[in-house]
Amino acid sequence: MNVYPIQWKRVTTGIVLTSMLTVLAACGGNNGAENGNKSESGAAPSPTAAPTTETVATEEPAVEDAGKLVVYLNDFDAIIADMFKEATGYDVELVTGNGAEIMSRIEAEKGNPHWDIVWADMMPSIHGLGLQGQLLEGWEPENLSQVAEDFKAYIPENKTYFPTGAHASGIIVYNKNFYTEETAPKTWADFAKAEYKDQIATADPAIAAPAYPFVAALFDKAGGVEEGKAFFDSWFNNGLRVYPKNPQIVQALSGGEVKLAALQESNAYSMVNNNEPIGIIWPEEGAPASVRVAAIQKNTKNPNAAKAFIEFLLDAKTQQQLVDEGEEAYFDPAAQGVTARPDRAANAKLIAADAAWASQHEAEIKQWFADKAVK
Structure with missing residues (x-):
């Protein structure tokens, strides 16, 4: 990804009124001259023209925020x-949770x-909020032009949300006590091989925020809903x-309960950094992106x-x-x-399902997955 530096700039909304009506005349309109209010040239100043109808119509009072900014956030960062x-002076209240908790609260x-x-x-879930009319539309951040081109493709036409980055919602990880890089799965289809039976996770x-993008991407890659179910x-x-x-998968891998998994990448690299006997494989076909x-x-009242905050x-x-x-x-950072x-x-390499398609089939796919899952 080609990258270039940018600078962030705080934005204040609202329009400053630039014209004022000065009342210079009473009754006869020449009070200023009678009171000796002359310009340096000796002439009385001309009365300021009243605002036109067009000017009044376009002027708006500055909008003030009501209080602390409330951000609903995944349970990290x-x-x-x-x-x-520190950067702006704005106070923030964070409400954190997993994907299911955030969407249930909303x-x-x-x-x-x-x-x-x-x-x-x-x-996909946030795309759905836009379809429901819950999101601000049409506003564009001043620094949007500095977003990398491949990430601009994720921005909907009505600009209801903006990508800040993408990570692998699942990469192939294996326990080195049982497999080597040669014997571990190389593709997502390999998870169906007999030698890996009862060892995958x-x-x-329906719960983990990155997990539906993972499933949706493989459904989409398979060719659709029915093809995804078969996969x-x-x-x-x-x-x-x-x-x-994903943290429960980490525990299962550490304890040997499972030996292979589709694991979100930060969790996978954390295991490696903690000296867990874990190997990582990025499939050539791509890892589903969250x-x-x-x-x-x-x-919003703020x-x-x-x-x-978006900028x-x-x-x-x-x-x-x-x-x-x-x-x-x-x-993968969205900013250059x-x-x-x-x-x-x-x-x-990351691959992602089309957000509109994934949003359209979200409830159906999650329900099917729940019906099939063995927890």
Whole structure:
């Protein structure tokens, strides 16, 4: 990815009124001259013209924020609150949870939203919020032009959400006590091979935020809903275990409960960095991507802070700090000019399902997966 540096700039919304009506005349309109209000040339100043109808119609009062910005966030990278406060002065309240928790909260608050921003690894679900009319449309961040071209493809036409990065929602990991790089699976189809029976695992797409993008990408790659069901049936028939979230898969791999898994990449690299006997394989066909996106609630009471937050997330310096210090440090940054983790595979290839398609079939696929899963 070609990358170039950018600078972040705080945005303040609202229009400053630039014309004022000065009343210079009373009754006869020459009061200024009678009182000796002369210009240096000795002539009385001309009365200021009243605003035209057109001017009045386009003038708007500045919008003020109502209070603290509330951000609904996946349960990691809580450092963003202090980062944003330091950079802008805006206070942030974080409400964190897994994908299911965040979406359940948003649904429960549909008639009275308590959130201003949702920033999460679930582009299809957030795309669905846009279709429901819950997201601000049509606003464009000032630094949007600095987003890498391949990430611009993820931005919907009505600009209801913006990508901040993407990571592998699943890469192939294996326990080195049981497999070598040569004997471990190389492709996603390999998970259906008899030699791996009862040894494979993945996260639940109805609970873990990155898990549905993982499943949706492989459904899409297979050719559609029915083809995707057939593909995952081959895994279920081979003894696939489904865990609620990726940290539970980490525990299962560490304890030998499973020996192979489709594991979210930050969790996988964390295991390696913690000296766990884990090997990582990036399939040549690509690893399903979880695109992390941010969106503004349509009726936010904090529009200035909300828009500043989106621009802050898109800034190269912000994303570099998340790579260097964040919990979700292994990802492809959306901003140009960011250096990814040096130990991240150079051949990392990500594939993603179309957001509209994945959103359209989300409920159906999740329900089918839940019916099939052996937990």
